[in-house]
Amino acid sequence: MKIFPTYKALAWDYLFFYTIDFLFLTQIKGISAADIMLKSAFASFFSLIVQIPVNIIIEFLEEKIV
Numbered sequence: 001m002k003i004f005p006t007y008k009a010l011a012w013d014y015l016f017f018y019t020i021d022f023l024f025l026t027q028i029k030g031i032s033a034a035d036i037m038l039k040s041a042f043a044s045f046f047s048l049i050v051q052i053p054v055n056i057i058i059e060f061l062e063e064k065i066v
Contacts, residue, residue: 025031 022033023034025036026033
C-alpha cells in the first residue's frame with residue numbers, strides 16, 4: 001500500500017488497483033471479504049443492466065445530432 005501513489009503516477013493497472021482497494025477495505029476499514037465481493041457483484045450487475053438504456057439514449061441522441 002505504500003507504493004500505490006508512486007505506481008499510480010507511472011501507470012494505471014486495474015489488477016493492482018483492485019488488489020490495493022481490497023487490502024485497504026479489509027485491513028484499514030475492517031470490512032469482510034464477503035462484503036467486498038458482494039459490492040463488486042452488485043457493481044458488475046448494475047453496469048450490465050445500465051448498458052441497455054445507455055445505448056438506447058446514445059442512439060437517440062446520435063440521430064438528433066446528425
